[in-house]
Amino acid sequence: MSEKEQAKKTILNKDDISVQDLSFEQIDSIIKGLSLHKENMLQKSLTSDNLEDIVKAQTYLEKNKKPAKSPNIKTSLFVPDEAAYHTGNGYKENYSGVPFEVLQRMGNIPIVYSIVKTRLDQIKNFLEFSNDEQKAGYTITKKRGLFEDKEKELSSADKNKIEYIVNYLEYGGRGGKWDDGEDLTEFISKIVKDSLTVDQATAEIIRDKKGELYKHVAVDGSTIRLLDSEDQRFQDQFKGMEINGFLPKYAQVWNNNIVTNPITNQPVIYYPWELMYGVRNKSTNIRQNGYGVSELEAGIELVTWILWGMQYNGNFFKQGSQPKGFINLKNGEMNNSILNEFRQAWRQMMTGVQGAHRIPVFEGVDLEWIDLQKSNRDMEFQSWNEFLIVMFCSMYTIDPSELGFHFKNQKDMFGQEGQRERLDHSRKKGLVPLLKFIQKLINKYIVSEIDDRFEFKFTGVEVEDEERQVELDIKKSQQGFVSHEDMFRKYSGRDFDPEKDTILNSVFQSAQQAKMYGGQEMNEMVDEETGEPDEGVQNPFEQYEKSAESDPIVAESMKYIDKLFKGKIND
Numbered sequence: 001m002s003e004k005e006q007a008k009k010t011i012l013n014k015d016d017i018s019v020q021d022l023s024f025e026q027i028d029s030i031i032k033g034l035s036l037h038k039e040n041m042l043q044k045s046l047t048s049d050n051l052e053d054i055v056k057a058q059t060y061l062e063k064n065k066k067p068a069k070s071p072n073i074k075t076s077l078f079v080p081d082e083a084a085y086h087t088g089n090g091y092k093e094n095y096s097g098v099p100f101e102v103l104q105r106m107g108n109i110p111i112v113y114s115i116v117k118t119r120l121d122q123i124k125n126f127l128e129f130s131n132d133e134q135k136a137g138y139t140i141t142k143k144r145g146l147f148e149d150k151e152k153e154l155s156s157a158d159k160n161k162i163e164y165i166v167n168y169l170e171y172g173g174r175g176g177k178w179d180d181g182e183d184l185t186e187f188i189s190k191i192v193k194d195s196l197t198v199d200q201a202t203a204e205i206i207r208d209k210k211g212e213l214y215k216h217v218a219v220d221g222s223t224i225r226l227l228d229s230e231d232q233r234f235q236d237q238f239k240g241m242e243i244n245g246f247l248p249k250y251a252q253v254w255n256n257n258i259v260t261n262p263i264t265n266q267p268v269i270y271y272p273w274e275l276m277y278g279v280r281n282k283s284t285n286i287r288q289n290g291y292g293v294s295e296l297e298a299g300i301e302l303v304t305w306i307l308w309g310m311q312y313n314g315n316f317f318k319q320g321s322q323p324k325g326f327i328n329l330k331n332g333e334m335n336n337s338i339l340n341e342f343r344q345a346w347r348q349m350m351t352g353v354q355g356a357h358r359i360p361v362f363e364g365v366d367l368e369w370i371d372l373q374k375s376n377r378d379m380e381f382q383s384w385n386e387f388l389i390v391m392f393c394s395m396y397t398i399d400p401s402e403l404g405f406h407f408k409n410q411k412d413m414f415g416q417e418g419q420r421e422r423l424d425h426s427r428k429k430g431l432v433p434l435l436k437f438i439q440k441l442i443n444k445y446i447v448s449e450i451d452d453r454f455e456f457k458f459t460g461v462e463v464e465d466e467e468r469q470v471e472l473d474i475k476k477s478q479q480g481f482v483s484h485e486d487m488f489r490k491y492s493g494r495d496f497d498p499e500k501d502t503i504l505n506s507v508f509q510s511a512q513q514a515k516m517y518g519g520q521e522m523n524e525m526v527d528e529e530t531g532e533p534d535e536g537v538q539n540p541f542e543q544y545e546k547s548a549e550s551d552p553i554v555a556e557s558m559k560y561i562d563k564l565f566k567g568k569i570n571d
Contacts, residue, residue: 078231078289090237090258091225091251096287098297100198100222106296107197111306111389114403115396116196120189122431123438126458127185129166134469136460140165140447143455158454165450169442173206173215181215188438191278194221195437196396199292201278202250204270205445213449216276224277225253226290227269243271250275276445280437299395306388397430435461 022030045057079095094100106112130137140162142152154162168174172181182190191201200221208214228234229247238247248269252259259268279292296303386407393400400407435458442456473490476482484503488496 072232077286079286089253089256091227091253092230092289092291093225094289094291096285097291097293098300100200103198103294103296104222106300106303107193109303109307111392111403112197112296112303115393115398116193118398118402119196119396119431119434120192122427123188123192123435124185126435126460127188129170130459133459138456138458140454141457143453161451162454165447165454165456168213168450169446169456172217174213175215179215180217182218187216187218190218191221191276191441192434192438194218195278195280195434197294197296198222199279199281199294199297200224201276201280201437201441203276203445205274205276205449207274213446216446219252219275223252223254223259224275225251227251230290246271250277273449276441278437278441280434295395299392302388302392302395306385306392309385309388397426397433399426402426432461 042057042061045053048054078092107116125136126138128137130139133139142154142158144152169184171177171179172183172187173179175181177183187203191203195201198221202219202221202224203216204219205216206214227238227248227250229238229241229249235247241248249272250270252268252270260266261268281292281294283293285293389400389405390407393403439456439458447454447456473482473487477484477487485496488501
């Protein structure tokens with residue numbers, strides 16, 4: 001009896017035998033027989049004459065099609081000797097960087113907090129929907145090909161889809177404003193702060209039973225780690241967890257252990273489509289073990305020196321560690337009773353804030369005051385502190401003037417002449433790349449999952465000053481690089497209608513009048529009205545010559561003139 005028949009017999013006799021009574025060999029036989037039976041059914045349906053059977057078979061194959069696995073690479077992307085001291089926790093550690101928890105605490109240092117808050121406030125100006133490309137905000141547009149010059153026209157269905165995407169972003173999901181989703185401002189603020197401190201912007205992507213996007217929630221970036229499933233050496237530990245050809249990629253970690261969900265009692269791990277994961281400063285440094293390098297990590301020494309300077313000056317005012325001076329008793333034969341009396345009087349009269357700068361007076365004691373604090377310039381460290389602030393701000397590509405620091409030699413430090421030029425320079429170097437990073441994350445994990453025909457874009461990011469832009473457009477129009485109709489469409493958003501639109505421009509009006517009075521159409525209209533076609537240029541002496549033929553005096557005069565001129569020519 002064949003394996004297929006044996007499996008079929010076992011299935012047919014399932015009422016007589018329990019599945020629990022089957023042996024391992026019988027279970028293997030059933031599985032193998034069902035697999036052969038499925039293949040025969042698919043082959044029969046695909047080669048059938050019935051169109052419905054063919055469509056069903058193709059639909060089934062397409063639905064259960066697994067993505068082709070990429071070939072294994074030779075290079076080790078993680079620490080090669082990690083297996084020697086691998087903890088077995090199931091996730092990757094950063095062996096060369098500063099722990100995420102330390103970086104997160106450093107984010108509360110005043111200078112760091114000011115930088116992060118300034119960038120967040122600037123980004124919030126772009127979190128309002130706008131259809132004007134010149135205005136700061138964001139919009140949803142339809143994707144266009146690499147070689148398409150014009151944007152595709154939006155249908156009513158496209159506009160409805162854009163409104164759906166905007167509402168989803170505004171409310172943080174499909175649940176509406178009263179759901180526990182995060183609105184756009186709250187969501188962006190959270191992930192950007194994590195990105196600027198630990199260089200990990202993360203959010204959980206929540207889907208419904210159909211696999212469609214339902215909402216997203218920001219996650220503490222310092223708790224997210226890369227799973228060992230990314231490392232070929234440890235992929236065997238994740239057998240049986242593959243879904244659609246993918247293994248889980250991330251995990252949430254607390255106290256060196258993967259977090260357990262209190263409801264399902266399952267480890268909190270994420271597949272690639274379940275977690276937004278963004279790193280700005282990626283590196284090939286194998287010691288980073290796949291993680292990024294935060295600006296705080298790169299500038300940790302600068303932060304330390306800034307804190308030391310603040311602590312040193314703070315201790316001076318708090319503890320008074322350096323005395324303003326001391327009293328020298330010139331009388332070397334002073335007995336202990338007088339000396340103790342002096343010390344006691346000094347403490348009573350000088351101790352405490354209320355007794356500041358009071359000087360005791362004694363009779364019969366030769367005292368000398370020696371001043372130790374001629375100037376407090378050595379306590380200021382102005383140049384040193386300015387240098388540290390400039391260097392640390394450069395790590396975040398932000399101008400110190402954006403934080404409220406105004407140095408006398410800013411011009412020499414930053415190379416720009418004025419305040420406006422420095423702010424524009426800082427904006428282009430620091431703010432614009434951050435906006436593009438956010439734009440990429442939203443498109444990859446949210447908008448494309450709703451409808452991949454559309455994309456999220458920030459507006460007013462790389463637009464020049466409006467006055468300068470208008471001047472440039474005027475020059476282009478005057479030099480003939482663009483037509484009047486193109487400029488009208490740019491600023492009005494529609495085509496020019498000469499019957500409805502009035503242009504108060506002298507050049508345009510002169511051109512219109514020239515067309516009206518001197519054009520070919522107007523000449524044809526005049527010819528039709530007079531009935532005399534244009535026969536070219538008339539001879540101005542033609543009428544005079546005709547009159548000379550009938551006048552004998554004029555005729556003789558003309559003969560004499562001709563004879564005279566001919567004679568001179570012959571001479």
